[in-house]
Amino acid sequence: MxxxxxxxxxxxxxxxxxxxxxxxxxxxxxxxxxxxxxxxxxxxxxxxxxxxxxxxxxxxxxxxxxxxxxxxxxxxxxxxxxxxxxxxxxxxNENPTLEDILYHQDFTIYGKPVDLDAKEILVSTINLIFGCTWDSKTKIHDLYQVSKKIERLKDLI
Structure with missing residues (x-):
């Protein structure tokens, strides 16, 4: 092996x-x-x-x-x-993904630099938003999951 x-x-x-x-x-x-x-x-x-x-x-x-x-x-x-x-x-010929852009560019949120940990949370939040079903049975759970990610992101920034 x-x-x-x-x-x-x-x-x-x-x-x-x-x-x-x-x-x-x-x-x-x-x-x-x-x-x-x-x-x-x-x-x-x-x-x-x-x-x-x-x-x-x-x-x-x-x-x-x-x-x-x-x-x-x-x-x-x-x-x-x-x-x-x-x-x-x-x-x-390929367009960069949003994930590539976020990871490879330095940027700030409300004047504070965004570090790698915050970028990882931001990317996972975006992925979660687009991965949720958002139907009547899951909407409250989906919103709760997104809110937890946002809280974590705000703690890092």
Missing amino acids: NKSEDHPNELDDGLSDDFGRLIKEYRLKKGYSLAQLEDLARVSPSYVSRIERGLRSQVSFPKVLRICFTLGIPYELMISKAFGEINQSEVE
Whole structure:
């Protein structure tokens, strides 16, 4: 059994050398130290440092996503740098999803910056709204579920 079967969130195909350079370039562009990135993305400085230096070929996909979302690295660029080039014409013809826009853009609500945790709640709230049936049997339950998400979002902002 290989490592990816033991740990399904771990990618073991090997990262390209470009991926570590991409992470470091975006981190420095944002002006983040490794410790600051740890606070924002919840990934240890040594883990990020090993990726940046090309010393870590097996990575946790959720951790890599948190790093990239925090640094504002577009998903398509992350994948192409991590695992090789993708057909750019396919990427250019696709419209970004609302989820991609929310995760990759810095923005504020009432003058307060929205962090990754708040973005995750915002995205899940939107998904919940569109996933609800909103019929007479479920409307009160649906409204309650949405109100709980909104309360949590307001607590984070």
